[in-house]
Amino acid sequence: MTSVCPLAQEKVWFDKPKYDLAEKKYYERLAKIDDIANMTSPSAVIEVSNRLNSLEKENTDLKQKVGELTALLAKLEIRVKDLEKGNKSVGLQAVTPNSTVASQAVAKAAHAGSQASANVKTAGSQAKSQPAKQDDDDDGVDLFASESEEEDEEANKIKEQRLAEYAAKKSKKPALIAKSSIILDVKPWDDETDMKEMEKRVRQIEADGLLWGASKLVPLAYGIHKLQINCVVEDDKISIDWLQETIEEIEDYVQSVDIAAFNKI
Template identity: 40%
Template structure:
């Protein structure tokens, strides 16, 4: 079995190492080895020279300080860019929250104003209904009460009735990509009902070149039924495959 230290350049005996080091220092000072130095010392000197050359070569091959500095600068620049992006995102979120807060305050203010108006109307109605309960047997009080009741009934009759309406977004799908979408929209808009008003529309891509018609309409809840509207739309079976309600909102 081969000894792993056979070709190693490390001296395990201190005296020989010190002798070689001393010979090497004399060689550096005098330029050559004295005549009485034996051949073994010269060999050790050469070995030390080779080792020093290896060390110098290894030191020359290390990464320069400038390279390390450039890498750190690039890293710092990258971190600064990420920090700036995070700052921009935080600022956008802050503006969004501020806008939502303003909208919420405005909505609450409108709601409070409406509640205040309704409260005043109720108080007025209560005042008009105050019919002199303490003077029920008096003829003049009875006459005044009847006049107030009549005026109150006329006022209620003149108030316009609130019509419940809804905004509906409808998706109308064709059979395939060869369907004439303009003709399809014409078929949908041709449906006329009391309390139905058609609005804006657009074509939305689905898949494989097929597009669907998204159209908005406003309906009066008491006059228009979505079931009846769907039956009339899908009745154009040559162009329309199906209809779906994409959005429904009370107005």
């Protein structure tokens, strides 16, 4: 017993991969056979046959509709040809009477022209044979001169009247007055300045063409506020420099005056 190979006593299955591969192939073949069996089952066959029947029916309907459309198109072509033939015949019939009427009209026009020329010749000969006494009697006489002069005088009067009315209307219109809207920044000396009294002194400045508006206090720094006041002035009556100098004359309250905004109205 001691001479036996030690590997013979080991319980190792060296051929297991071969068996696994064989088992895998076996189950794959079984799966393929199952698919084939499912495909050949009665339910699958019925479904396929139903689809084939529906497709055949749709194909038949399409063929029928195509045939109907083809027949309709053929009828339309025949109808168009008949209409074209009818239009040609009507056109020929219409051309013949029109040509006849035109020829008759030309003949009538020619006859009328010959008669008119004859009448003109007759009238010319009669005019030459008549004496020209009336022309000699009427020389130097203008029957309508007085009427034309009166019409000219009336037209001139109407024209002058309208010009006078226009000038009166123009003079009544009020002339445009040029105005400006100004926002002034009035700065005090310090934070102890009485701003209400300063505004009161500023508004006491009155002049023709000066109108004071709204005002407010705008903070500057260190508790100091400036008075921002709006006014409207007439440019021809009030000078901005004069207004600034007049406000600066309030020396007890006003340090300086600046223009914050200026707009023409």
